[in-house]
Each structure stands twice: as C-alpha cells, then as structure tokens.
Amino acid sequence: MTRLQDLRLWTRIAFFALFVLAPPLDLFRLDLKLGHFILFGQHWTLGLDAFLRGEAGIGHAFLNLLLRGFLPIALIIGTGVWVSWKYGRLYCGWLCPHFSVVETINALMRRAFGRPTLWERHALPEYLPDGRHLSPNPLYWIAVGLAIVGFAFLWALSLLTYLWPPFEVYANLWHGELTRFQFIFLTAATIVFVIEFLLARHLFCRFGCAIGLFQSLAWMAxxxxxxxxxxxxxxxxxxxxxxxxxxxxxxxxxxxxxxxxxxxxxxxxxxxxxxxxxxxxxxxxxxxxxxxxxxxxxxxxxxxxxxxx
Known part of the structure; x- marks a missing residue:
C-alpha cells in the first residue's frame, strides 16, 4: 500500500506540474486576446470564418462544428462519465491539483496543532498508524501560512496564464509592470484562494466543486x-x-x-x-x-x- 501512495504522489506531482506548465508550453489555454483556444501549439477555432465570409456553405460549417466542437466535448465528457461510473472520483484523488493542495495543507496543519482542519473538534492521535510519533509544533504555522499564500498566488497566476498570453504575464510580473486587469485578477484571485485554502479546502471539494459533484453522481449511479x-x-x-x-x-x-x-x-x-x-x-x-x-x-x-x- 505504501507503493500505491508513492505512485499517487508522483501522479499528483506530475499533474500539478502539467497544470502550471500547460499554458506557457501552449499545450492548452484560452487566449482572450486572440479569442480562441490554443491546443498543442495550434490555434483551435470552430472553423466558421469561411462561412461567415460567405466563402463556404452551411454543410461545411456544420461539419466543422461537429468535428471541432461537439465531438471533442463529447469525448471528454464521455470518458469522464465512464471512469467516474466505474471507479469514482479517481481524478480528484490521483490527479486534481486542488486536492494536492488540500492534502499538503492538511498535513502541515496537523503538524502545527494536531488537527488537519480548523473545523476539527478534537486533535488527532499523535501516534500515526505506522508507529511514528507526531507531536504538534506551533512553528509549523509558519509553513502553513507560507503554503497557503504560496499556493494561492501560484493558482491565481496559473489561471491568469490560461486566459492571457503567459509570457506577457510573466514578463510584466517580473518587471513590476502588470496591467490593471492583470493586477486586479491576481490580487482578487489570490485573496479568494487564501480564504479557501485556509478555511474551506476539503469543504469546497465536498460541496462546491462541479467536477467533483459530477464524478460523485456518476459513481453513485x-x-x-x-x-x-x-x-x-x-x-x-x-x-x-x-x-x-x-x-x-x-x-x-x-x-x-x-x-x-x-x-x-x-x-x-x-x-x-x-x-x-x-x-x-x-x-x-x-x-x-x-x-x-x-x-x-x-x-x-x-x-x-x-x-x-
């Protein structure tokens, strides 16, 4: 079972890295400047420009909508439904970058005051199932604070790069020249994530995540x-x-x-x-x-x- 947890750790690390690096590597993002998706370095549109210019017929437009819009969405949703129906919330437990944050901060909070969340009524046993002794140490609150703020900013920055050209965002941040939109987005998103990571990490997973709820419903069926x-x-x-x-x-x-x-x-x-x-x-x-x-x-x-x- 330890090997299984080691495997799960590496899959979560790899997927978290993918989550952060997908926009700068042009693997997947929605470029609001261009008004369409970038997928594996290619411009991904619905292919309706020729139809809108009157250079193609309705059949050509319908085929593009089917191949570029409906089928990819149906394939993603269909795969998600099948995996969830058969195995449950595997994405959450084995890949989800948010759940990785949940587990990391839970562990740090337990080291800080013996409880994985602020809402836990009683401290957990100091002896772990494998026999190790874990005595709460208030100094770990520093690590908790750094993790919450660090993850919150990283999440906010990553989400911004999914919507705006990544290297423009990174360059503006490095030189302290963020645009008004970029500054407001990073500030607001970081504050929201700080509050969520501090107070409602697992509660969001349980009650607020649409992807998680979707998987749970398929699994329960x-x-x-x-x-x-x-x-x-x-x-x-x-x-x-x-x-x-x-x-x-x-x-x-x-x-x-x-x-x-x-x-x-x-x-x-x-x-x-x-x-x-x-x-x-x-x-x-x-x-x-x-x-x-x-x-x-x-x-x-x-x-x-x-x-x-």
Missing amino acids: NKRAMVVGFERERVDACVDCDAACDNACPMRLKPRSTKRHMFTCTQCARCLQACDQVQKDNPQGPLLKWVQGKGALDVSARDFGKKGE
Whole structure:
C-alpha cells in the first residue's frame, strides 16, 4: 500500500506540474486576446470564418462544428462519465491539483496543532498508524501560512496564464509592470484562494466543486462501482485502532460507512493504507479493501460489502 501512495504522489506531482506548465508550453489555454483556444501549439477555432465570409456553405460549417466542437466535448465528457461510473472520483484523488493542495495543507496543519482542519473538534492521535510519533509544533504555522499564500498566488497566476498570453504575464510580473486587469485578477484571485485554502479546502471539494459533484453522481449511479468495503464481521479487530482510517481521510469521511455516506470519496486509498498499517501483524489482513462488482452491492445498499466476487 505504501507503493500505491508513492505512485499517487508522483501522479499528483506530475499533474500539478502539467497544470502550471500547460499554458506557457501552449499545450492548452484560452487566449482572450486572440479569442480562441490554443491546443498543442495550434490555434483551435470552430472553423466558421469561411462561412461567415460567405466563402463556404452551411454543410461545411456544420461539419466543422461537429468535428471541432461537439465531438471533442463529447469525448471528454464521455470518458469522464465512464471512469467516474466505474471507479469514482479517481481524478480528484490521483490527479486534481486542488486536492494536492488540500492534502499538503492538511498535513502541515496537523503538524502545527494536531488537527488537519480548523473545523476539527478534537486533535488527532499523535501516534500515526505506522508507529511514528507526531507531536504538534506551533512553528509549523509558519509553513502553513507560507503554503497557503504560496499556493494561492501560484493558482491565481496559473489561471491568469490560461486566459492571457503567459509570457506577457510573466514578463510584466517580473518587471513590476502588470496591467490593471492583470493586477486586479491576481490580487482578487489570490485573496479568494487564501480564504479557501485556509478555511474551506476539503469543504469546497465536498460541496462546491462541479467536477467533483459530477464524478460523485456518476459513481453513485453504479452500485457495482469500485468502493471501499469494510469486513463488518471482523469489527472486533477495530477496537484498538483508534479510528485510524477516519483520521487518515483527507475529506474527513468515515470509510467504514456505507457508500451513500462516502458520496465524496476520492479513492485516495489513505484509509486503506492506515488499516493495512494498523493490522500489519494480523494474519487475516486489513479490514478495509477496495471491492467492486458483486462485492460492492452491500456497500452501495445498507450493509458493508461482505460478499466476494
């Protein structure tokens, strides 16, 4: 399970880098100056210029709309629906640059005052599932503050480069010559992200993210989709674990619950890792595991996934 988390770490790092570098590399952005998208270095328009000039017929215009507009959107949405329907919010847990910020700041806050969010009622246990001791240190609030402000500014700057020529933005920022629009955008977006990263990181993921909600709805529609299952008949083995799986969840969910109570699960497998570490000396193994197909039916209803494939 540690290898799985290492893999997830590298996929999130790679996708975060892609998120930041896509505009300057002209991989994908919407250039408001030009009024159209840039995709893999090419100008991506709907191809209607010839029709608007009267040089092409309605058939040519319709074909361009189909090939350049409808089909790419349908392909992206269709792929997203299929992945979410079968596996849940994999994008959130394995790629999403916002969720990477959530987990990073959660970890720093836990180091600072023993709680992953400001809204946690009680401090989490100082001993981690792998046996390490984590004692809160107020000095980590400096790291929390730097991370929140740094991520907020980086997000604001990255979003601006998705809308405005990136090297113009970078050059203006470097020389202190931001335009009025650029300055207002960076300032307002940074302030909004600072507030969100400080107060509502996982709450935004759970209740405010349209992409996340879209994935959750698709996932909930499939009772056989991959989900975390709990071997309820072995519940006695949980007595001494101090809710390690609950404490590990970045979304602050209770992984031993039924599927409807894990509506916003990101399939990050942090709970699985915690259970695996706590039960490492148990010959029967961990109580939590991913189940799908027939094994997921009970989790999707009211029971706890006791059936196998």
